[in-house]
Amino acid sequence: MIHPVCIAVSAMVVLVACVPDATQRPELASLPKVMRTGSAQGVDDFRAVMRRVEPVAEQICREAQANLNCDFLILVDERPNLQPNAYQTYQRNGRPVIVFTASLLRAMRNQDEIAFALSHEAAHHIEEHILQTQSSAIAGTLIGAIFGAAAGLDESGLDVAADIGGTIGARSYSKEYELEADALGAKIAERAGFDALRGVLYFQDAADPGDRFLGTHPPNADRIRIVRQSVG
DSSP states (O other): OHHHOOGGGEEEEEEEEEETTTTTTOOOOTTTOOOSSSSSOOOHHHHHHHHHHHHHHHHHHHHOOOSSSOEEEEEEEETTOOOOOOEEEETTTEEEEEEEEEHHHHHHOOOHHHHHHHHHHHHHHHHHHHHHHHHHHHHHHHHHHHHHHTOOOOOHHHHHHHHHHHHHHHTTHHHHHHHHHHHHHHHHHHHHOOOOOHHTTHHHSSOOOOOOOSSSSSOHHHHHHHHHHHOO
């Protein structure tokens, strides 16, 4: 069931934001430009997509991870002035939550784009990316603290070193996780009867994060390529 929500930080734990702000239109020079067709989408369109994608995502989740909670809670945050975004997080009881902002739906041009994004977020949970990111962040924090201590840093310096280590640890595999979620998400969307290749075209017109060191997302061209490879 979809609800307009205002999510308190205290009600959730660690989240993964996945969709860049769709305000810039960089050319993906290495890929042929394909026209995105359709019109702005809304909550009703999202509801229609969810009815088809959710049972498929939950079935694939159960097939892949027998001990994982596969009961997705899917929400739309309709608060005004929010940036276009979608992310996966958890309730305190461990139930996986997927949240879309209404502004993201308006930026999407068809139900295939919604289906791909929704499937991508479900894939993050199935692949347990948040847990892996937490483990990497903890390891990075410890390593940063150890190196800080070896360098003779004072207490404030140790805190900075630990924070830097945690950030590096958390981001070390984030681009790989995004591409993994794209690949599995494409398969979920296709099994639900949507066109993942049409869906991933959203990234042709979304802001491109580029290939930045310690960036959290891969270049948009890489994301389009991985989907083509996954369903081609």
